[in-house]
Amino acid sequence: MSDLDISKINHVEIKQDRVIKVFAHGKKSAIRFNREVTALKRLAYIEGIPSLFSYSPTHRCIAIERIPGTPLSLADHIPDQFFAQLRVLIENLLLCGVARHSLPARDVIVQPDGSVGLVDFERCSFRHFVGDPMWWVASKVAHFNLLRLIDSYAPVQLTYDEQHMLYRQYKWQNRYRNIRQWLQR
Numbered sequence: 001m002s003d004l005d006i007s008k009i010n011h012v013e014i015k016q017d018r019v020i021k022v023f024a025h026g027k028k029s030a031i032r033f034n035r036e037v038t039a040l041k042r043l044a045y046i047e048g049i050p051s052l053f054s055y056s057p058t059h060r061c062i063a064i065e066r067i068p069g070t071p072l073s074l075a076d077h078i079p080d081q082f083f084a085q086l087r088v089l090i091e092n093l094l095l096c097g098v099a100r101h102s103l104p105a106r107d108v109i110v111q112p113d114g115s116v117g118l119v120d121f122e123r124c125s126f127r128h129f130v131g132d133p134m135w136w137v138a139s140k141v142a143h144f145n146l147l148r149l150i151d152s153y154a155p156v157q158l159t160y161d162e163q164h165m166l167y168r169q170y171k172w173q174n175r176y177r178n179i180r181q182w183l184q185r
């Protein structure tokens with residue numbers, strides 16, 4: 001039997017002008033649904049973020065604007081200014097108190113005019129108050145994921161300090177992974 005449990009997969013329907021996302025059932029689905037709705041409300045009017053058209057807590061379903069274009073993971077051509085724009089977008093998110101937990105290339109959209117779009121906010125943290133220590137960690141993680149994505153697509157766009165920082169983080173990640181594997185054995 002396959003390990004894949006389809007009840008744990010969201011149903012995402014991409015229409016011409018909108019996207020309908022029905023959250024998978026499961027223990028954490030209400031949390032993920034609420035997070036995505038809260039994030040989209042906080043980020044309303046930020047360029048590159050889909051507008052929230054409607055949502056139903058009962059059906060755990062949202063209807064959002066479709067960002068036209070191609071996911072970065074499938075794009076043939078990435079415009080020169082793309083990652084500079086992505087940096088600004090992630091900074092805008094952080095200033096609005098939203099920090100993503102990960103930044104997969106499929107959630108980053110290359111729009112037909114070359115501008116950047118970003119979707120999928122079900123896994124993110126929010127700033128709750130000034131000086132929130134968890135927020136400090138969450139924003140560091142968001143920065144790390146941004147630099148990691150730039151490193152895999154356009155490493156020359158990282159500064160020397162950023163490359164150095166990433167290298168240190170990769171080293172710690174490897175050590176942590178090795179220790180975890182060792183403990184599991």
Ligand SMILES: Nc1ncnc2c1ncn2[C@@H]1O[C@H](COP(=O)(O)OP(=O)(O)O)[C@@H](O)[C@H]1O
Binds near residue numbers: 014050065120
């Ligand atoms: N508003 C949108 N505009 C354009 N593409 C989208 C939009 N929402 C989702 N997508 C595409 O559909 C994919 C899956 O949607 P997502 O919200 O990430 O759900 P999940 O990660 O649970 O499958 C995204 O990675 C993205 O490529």
Ligand SMILES: [Mg+2]
Binds near residue numbers: 120
């Ligand atoms: Mg996604």
